[in-house]
Amino acid sequence: MSITPLMPVYPRCGVRPVRGEHCHLISEDGRRFLDFASGIGVNALGHSHPGLIGAIQKQAETLMHVSNLYGSPQGEAIARRLVDLTFADTVFFTNSGAEAVECAIKTARAYHQSAGNEHKYELITFNNAFHGRTLATISASSQEKMHKGFLPLLPGFRYVDFNDLEAAKAAIGPNTAGFLVEPIQGEGGIRIATDAFLQGLRALCDEHELMLVLDEVQSGVGRAGTFYAYEQYGVEPDIMATAKGIGGGFPVGACLATEKAARGMVAGSHGSTYGGNPFAMAAVGAVLDVIPDEAFLADVRAKGERIKARLEQFIGNYPDLFELVRGRGLFIGLKMKVEPRPFVAHMRDNHQLLTVSAGDNVVRIVPPLVIDDSHIDEFMEKLSAAAASYQPEEVV
Ligand SMILES: *Cc1c(COP(=O)(O)O)cnc(C)c1O
Numbered sequence: 001m002s003i004t005p006l007m008p009v010y011p012r013c014g015v016r017p018v019r020g021e022h023c024h025l026i027s028e029d030g031r032r033f034l035d036f037a038s039g040i041g042v043n044a045l046g047h048s049h050p051g052l053i054g055a056i057q058k059q060a061e062t063l064m065h066v067s068n069l070y071g072s073p074q075g076e077a078i079a080r081r082l083v084d085l086t087f088a089d090t091v092f093f094t095n096s097g098a099e100a101v102e103c104a105i106k107t108a109r110a111y112h113q114s115a116g117n118e119h120k121y122e123l124i125t126f127n128n129a130f131h132g133r134t135l136a137t138i139s140a141s142s143q144e145k146m147h148k149g150f151l152p153l154l155p156g157f158r159y160v161d162f163n164d165l166e167a168a169k170a171a172i173g174p175n176t177a178g179f180l181v182e183p184i185q186g187e188g189g190i191r192i193a194t195d196a197f198l199q200g201l202r203a204l205c206d207e208h209e210l211m212l213v214l215d216e217v218q219s220g221v222g223r224a225g226t227f228y229a230y231e232q233y234g235v236e237p238d239i240m241a242t243a244k245g246i247g248g249g250f251p252v253g254a255c256l257a258t259e260k261a262a263r264g265m266v267a268g269s270h271g272s273t274y275g276g277n278p279f280a281m282a283a284v285g286a287v288l289d290v291i292p293d294e295a296f297l298a299d300v301r302a303k304g305e306r307i308k309a310r311l312e313q314f315i316g317n318y319p320d321l322f323e324l325v326r327g328r329g330l331f332i333g334l335k336m337k338v339e340p341r342p343f344v345a346h347m348r349d350n351h352q353l354l355t356v357s358a359g360d361n362v363v364r365i366v367p368p369l370v371i372d373d374s375h376i377d378e379f380m381e382k383l384s385a386a387a388a389s390y391q392p393e394e395v396v
Helices: 050-062 075-086 095-114 133-137 167-173 195-208 231-232 278-288 296-313 341-352 374-389
Strands: 017-021 024-027 034-037 092-095 122-126 157-160 177-183 212-216 241-244 254-256 322-328 331-335 356-358 362-365
Touching: 017 195, 034 095, 034 241, 050 177, 050 278, 075 092, 075 157, 075 254, 075 278, 075 296, 092 095, 095 133, 095 177, 095 212, 095 241, 167 195, 195 212, 212 331, 296 322, 296 331, 296 374, 341 356, 341 374
Parallel strands: 122 157, 122 177, 177 212, 212 241
Antiparallel strands: 017 024, 024 034, 092 254, 241 254, 322 331, 331 362, 356 362
């Protein structure tokens, strides 16, 4: 037998974390890493946050799980807080981002089908998008590397270029149900939707009675410097998926919708055994106690600007290595002129700095939102040392 007990679908690196302390991870062999990856934008409150620990501990002692067949005071309270903080009127809780996107897709289809428009099932999505790893969410992505071996895909998706409003408009047909889009593509390389693009999609939806479905699984919950990234565009979605940061590390997501958009989501139409159980709601409550606060979000924006300014100055020293810096809040991409993966590995293995690579030759810089200036200094020191000692293998 040569297959590993953990199904070998991840090319795992040699770092084996066993403990987290605020913005650092400690590995099995005792090394201490600065965590500017945050479990891919999940640990918004860092590791070992007292509020999150306290809420989870207290809930574990009180009530961890009951079925959604019962009334949920915990879920009602958290849904109410999300409704008050966002465009939405109603919330379905899930256990992951992909499930939140699945629910968003179902909600968009049901919106049309509940009105007798069975033919309006197609969502227009965008090249280089990432929406998750379920069959529906890989079908929603144009990325062939995620399709390979898992065909046939689910019908009902059509891909056009991101930020190409004319292409999006031209793709609308009799079967179109709406658009599914990340306001800032995460896996795709911190590619930011232009104002004209997102506002244009909203206008097309209004004109053709389509659903604007946002995937804010990565861009949401303060990551981009506002509670949700859509707030920066002056548009509101009809449906939105959120996850990652919303549990601060506890596996939970949610699909949010307006009352109108959710008209097809009626008793018996959708469900989840664990979705929104008291344990998950306690974690979300602890996150919501911190992140939506305007002063906290202003601080995220300020820290993001400081990192970007320092990065912009820094990359001038290495014109052969780095191309540009982009991002919003603490959702930052450092675009390289070389393959980013080996550099990410070099920073990790030789300088104890954790980041994540993304599409378009980008190093993703997604620290906990609770970093302070000492972490920014430590980050710049490690990054500078890593760049100074780096020998790129190939130029792309
Ligand atoms: C991570 C991510 C998902 C999938 O979330 P999972 O929790 O891994 O299922 C979906 N959409 C976007 C934009 C993501 O970044």
